[in-house]
Amino acid sequence: MQYKNTLEFAKKLDSEDQLASYRYQFHIPQDKQGNDWLYFTGNSLGLQPKKAKEYINVELQDWAEKGVEGHFDGENPWVTYPESLSKMMAKVVGAKPLEVIIMDTLTANLHFLMVSFYRPTKKRYKILIESDAFPSDRYAVQSQLKFHGFSEEDLIYWSPPKGKDLLEINDLENILEEQGHEIALVLIGGVNYYTGQRFDFKKIAELGHAKGCVVGIDLAHGAGNIQPDLHESGVDFAAWCTYKYLNSGPGSLSGIFVHEKHAHNTELPRFAGWWNHNKETRFNMRLPFDVMAGAEGWQLSNPPILAMAPIKASLEMFEEVGMDALREKSIKLTGFMEFLFQELGSDAVSIITPINPTERGCQLSIQVKNADKSLHQKLMDKHIITDWREPNVIRCAPAPMYNSFEDVYKMVSILKEILKDY
Known part of the structure; x- marks a missing residue:
């Protein structure tokens, strides 16, 4: 205009x-x-x-009046609290509810996801990130490499052309063409924290998958800001915080996305806890582990309700506005x-x-x-x-x-x- x-x-x-x-x-x-x-x-x-305090107070009141019964009989039963958030969050990031869950915090979730999606072999073990990735992402992948017995030299950087600030997709394509057979994981910040450059997830997924790489996105600066269309993009996984554009409060929880194509793969290695066990039998304490389908299958612990209440207050506005x-x-x-x-x-x-x-x-x-x-x-x-x-x-x-x-x-x-x- x-x-x-x-x-x-x-x-x-x-x-x-x-x-x-x-x-x-x-x-x-x-x-x-x-x-x-x-x-x-x-x-x-x-x-x-403004509704954040009100929504936290609702849960405090249920805790005061109902104690442990708030899990099932509260105004917003705590056992199912995350499910309503997933439906609203899925619309924000362009996903199916099955593909999204709110849990833990961002870098922790990236590590949990890499347990499943960074599976190095002797021939395919390198990780590719953007050269000026957010430091926490760089630290996370460096530590993953070391944990699996590799070195920081096995981290490949997608860098801007000399004298420029922005990344170019042709350079990524060239890296993958030359080294894709050695790269196990491509992990890109969906919107670069420093330059504000937004990347084409669908194109990155296509390039990475063509060379046999798993593709993940750190959506910290994208969730609630851009329309990432995660499902249609085809990326394997993504994670984001909720305290930036999603207004959930300092250090609040993270969201994760796991593409539907992985939803029912029970063979994917992952850490386990009672909250990613089948919710129908979760409280039957002596059964073998039975992992849930979809993103819920990456949860470990029961949800922190007082932290989720402000997320609800914010997501309701996103639901209204679209x-x-x-x-x-x-x-x-x-x-x-x-x-x-x-x-x-x-x-x-x-x-x-x-x-x-x-x-x-x-x-x-x-x-x-x-x-x-x-x-x-x-x-x-x-x-x-x-x-x-x-x-x-x-x-x-x-x-x-x-x-x-x-x-x-x-x-x-x-x-x-x-x-x-x-």
């Missing part, structure tokens, strides 16, 4: 926004004068849904921010995130000249909440569930004033 660099235009877009009211279903931090912060770090920690409408607003909102950045006319900052909306989510990564972190601090001093990632990027993520076009306009207007001193 044709944007205009005026506050009036931003307010007009807000007045036409059918999702604008959802902003008021979140707690927005305020300064001492009661003014809302300009909050653009939903890619790191989403804001708190990812189509959310993504439509996101493209428009991020596009407006991009337009305003381009209007700055300053060589002190530049966008390294792809310009094409299909190759990004709502995050824009702003590269700062001379890696000057003081620019980020000046924004923070104005209660403009972004985050800094070394060596030289400010990450800004206008989250469509609660950010407004006026937020975006004000943020870039203040940045413009700050840049006058640069």
Whole structure:
């Protein structure tokens, strides 16, 4: 669309926004004068849904009044609590309910999934990740290699062309063509945490599978942000946290996806616990292990209900809005921010995130000249909440569930004033 660099235009877009009211279903931090912060770090920690406390209190009340009977007789029986979340989460990530479960935390889940999907042999044992993967992913695969008796030299990196910031699919194809016969696992961050680049999962799955590799996705920066269509993509597995765009609270639980093609494969090696045992006989304590089908078959322990309650509060909004409408607003909102950045006319900052909306989510990564972190601090001093990632990027993520076009306009207007001193 044709944007205009005026506050009036931003307010007009807000007045036409059918999702604008959802902003008021979140707690927005305020300064001492009661003014809302300009909050653009939903890619790191989403804001708190106002219903989160209410939903936690429901479970606290059932615990107080019913004790252990809350597992079966509570307002939301704890034994089946995760199942309703799976149905809503599946829609967010483009999966079938059978393929999704919420459990544990992100890096732990990646390890649990690699128990099943990283099965090295003497001839096929290497792991491929992007060169600037999120550190936790790199640490996880390095430790997996060591655990299986291999070395960090067996980790292959998909890197950008020299002098560029973004990865190119042709380079991945070349790596797989040359070394695919040695690669057991391709594990890619679905949206790169640093550049904000979104990858074509379907293409990556096709390339990896053609060479006999298992393909997994870390969807931490994608869930609730892009429409990953995990089932249709054909990737073997994925995992993501829920505390970024899914607004579940600091350090909260993770979601996993295991493709339907693996749903009934009881021969897949995995860790076991009583919660991935057949739910029909789970409480008959003396039976041999009988693994459940689908993603539920990767659970180990009973669900932490107090941590799940805020996820429910958030997912209900995603259920109401739908990812189509959310993504439509996101493209428009991020596009407006991009337009305003381009209007700055300053060589002190530049966008390294792809310009094409299909190759990004709502995050824009702003590269700062001379890696000057003081620019980020000046924004923070104005209660403009972004985050800094070394060596030289400010990450800004206008989250469509609660950010407004006026937020975006004000943020870039203040940045413009700050840049006058640069």
